[in-house]
Amino acid sequence: MDNRRFGADCSAFAARYEAQKLAFGPVVFQCVRIAWKKGLLAALADGALASNELMVRHGLSAYAVDVLLESCLSAGVVARKNGLWELEKPGYMLVNDRLTQINFDWVQDVCWQGLFDLERALDEEKPVGLRHLGDWPSIYEGLSVLPEPARSSWFAFDHYYSDSAFPDALPFLLKRQPRRLMDVGANTGKFARLCLEHDPAVQLTLVDLPIQLDVAWRGLQEAGLAERLMLAPRNLLDAALQLPSGHDVIWMSQFLSCFSLDAIRHILACAARALDEGGRLFILDTFWDRQQFDIASYCLINTSPYFTAIASGNSKIYRADEYIACASDAGLECLAIHDQLGLSHSLLEFGLRP
Ligand SMILES: C[S@@+](CC[C@H](N)C(=O)[O-])C[C@H]1O[C@@H](n2cnc3c(N)ncnc32)[C@H](O)[C@@H]1O
Numbered sequence: 001m002d003n004r005r006f007g008a009d010c011s012a013f014a015a016r017y018e019a020q021k022l023a024f025g026p027v028v029f030q031c032v033r034i035a036w037k038k039g040l041l042a043a044l045a046d047g048a049l050a051s052n053e054l055m056v057r058h059g060l061s062a063y064a065v066d067v068l069l070e071s072c073l074s075a076g077v078v079a080r081k082n083g084l085w086e087l088e089k090p091g092y093m094l095v096n097d098r099l100t101q102i103n104f105d106w107v108q109d110v111c112w113q114g115l116f117d118l119e120r121a122l123d124e125e126k127p128v129g130l131r132h133l134g135d136w137p138s139i140y141e142g143l144s145v146l147p148e149p150a151r152s153s154w155f156a157f158d159h160y161y162s163d164s165a166f167p168d169a170l171p172f173l174l175k176r177q178p179r180r181l182m183d184v185g186a187n188t189g190k191f192a193r194l195c196l197e198h199d200p201a202v203q204l205t206l207v208d209l210p211i212q213l214d215v216a217w218r219g220l221q222e223a224g225l226a227e228r229l230m231l232a233p234r235n236l237l238d239a240a241l242q243l244p245s246g247h248d249v250i251w252m253s254q255f256l257s258c259f260s261l262d263a264i265r266h267i268l269a270c271a272a273r274a275l276d277e278g279g280r281l282f283i284l285d286t287f288w289d290r291q292q293f294d295i296a297s298y299c300l301i302n303t304s305p306y307f308t309a310i311a312s313g314n315s316k317i318y319r320a321d322e323y324i325a326c327a328s329d330a331g332l333e334c335l336a337i338h339d340q341l342g343l344s345h346s347l348l349e350f351g352l353r354p
Pocket residue numbers: 140143158159162184185186187188207208209212234235236237252253254255258
């Protein structure tokens with residue numbers, strides 16, 4: 001971790017070009033995104049076309065087609081050959097790759113306006129950019145009532161990452177044959193549903209903000225799974241927080257990244273108090289330092305400014321050792337780390353320190 005590098009040695013000339021890509025990055029993002037949304041890139045996936053053909057098909061002016069596709073050209077998303085536009089491989093990713101599409105939508109619909117306030121958010125440790133979406137202390141109070149398209153893009157982003165890891169992580173939990181499992185930060189109840197369906201004996205306690213638990217409860221009730229469910233509405237930032245006790249497994253997925261390190265210490269101390277002797281705390285999360293490929297670390301590192309400007313003002317995508325240190329302060333010892341689950345998750349397994 002202390003020796004990590006994403007750049008490569010290059011000449012000053014090449015470095016200057018790289019720096020201009022950063023300067024114009026937001027401009028290119030918008031042009032590529034609009035070319036994709038307007039269907040220009042999808043049209044080119046079927047074969048090379050001239051500007052005037054694209055113009056007619058998509059109801060755009062020649063001027064608009066050229067402004068968009070020349071920016072795409074500069075970014076290697078399209079090429080120009082004998083006067084025709086052709087799609088390049090990154091362009092195919094926009095047309096076909098769900099990860100790329102979800103990230104583009106999330107950056108535009110959730111982050112774009114709020115990131116303008118990043119500097120102030122960093123200075124004040126408050127999510128000042130959230131005002132573009134609604135008036136809440138953090139995004140979590142507003143999640144289920146976010147204006148569209150932010151709501152759909154937020155949930156698509158969150159679920160795409162965590163859904164990919166749930167089936168890989170579940171066997172580590174069920175191996176312990178838990179009787180009472182507590183899902184802290186249960187959100188829409190997707191993981192709860194998976195557990196209840198896989199293990200007919202397990203009972204679940206869902207912990208989240210009341211507004212989130214309403215959504216989870218409705219979904220699980222409709223699925224006929226509410227019988228083995230208990231709800232524990234809590235604000236985890238409450239200084240007097242007490243979590244329900246008597247659980248042999250506590251589960252936190254993509255949850256602690258919503259909080260500052262001080263808050264994480266507080267939440268983990270409460271979790272340690274709620275854990276049965278011999279019980280386990282499982283933390284499923286994305287750690288940028290535990291990725292096999294740079295593409296994952298790159299996406300995760302660049303998710304952190306969203307947490308600052310829009311979500312909470314003081315949280316981020318952490319390194320695994322930061323959670324482990326907080327857990328140690330809370331009397332928990334790390335027993336195992338399981339990496340490469342789903343797209344980019346690791347599962348940390350903790351027990352009470354003897
Ligand atoms: C990023 S979502 C992750 C949800 C889910 N566990 C998953 O893996 O997809 C974080 C969850 O933490 C909850 N949360 C955030 N701040 C909270 C707080 N102060 N108290 C209780 N829950 C909170 C949110 O409502 C949301 O459901």
